[in-house]
Amino acid sequence: MTQTAKMPSWLNVSAERVVVQLSKASEANGMQVDSLSLRAPTVRDIRTAQSAASGDDEQRELNLFASLAEVGVKDLEGLSLKDYGRLQAGYFRLVQDDEL
Known part of the structure; x- marks a missing residue:
């Protein structure tokens, strides 16, 4: 049986963009x-x-998210942990294969 993951109310995903x-x-x-x-x-x-990122996985993710959001890394570092988690969840929804 396949279950469809419910989209959180704070997330809007399209093929080209995610808004958190x-x-x-x-x-x-x-x-x-x-x-x-x-x-x-x-x-x-x-x-x-x-x-x-010179091999630093956390820095790599911050660099990537900052580039995709067109904000500075310092802006992302100022987010609450809850909101950074939302950003991570949005990113993974954006890049997942539709067939999975």
């Missing part, structure tokens, strides 16, 4: 925002984030 509603406003690019949007990554995005 934050639990509380946060600063991004000098402005207060209540959501962050990640565009779908390319292989180049993954390779660039990896090469800039």
Whole structure:
């Protein structure tokens, strides 16, 4: 029996983008925002984030998410852990294969 995963109310996923509603406003690019949007990554995005991280997996993920959201790494570091978890969940929903 196949179960369909219910989409959280704070998440909006399309083929090219995911929008994550934050639990509380946060600063991004000098402005207060209540959501962050990640565009779908390319292989180049993954390779660039990896090469800039020098083997540090956490830094690689921060670099990648910052690039996809078009915000600074420091902006992501200022998110609450709950909201960063939402961003991670949104990213994994965005890149998962539809057939899985």
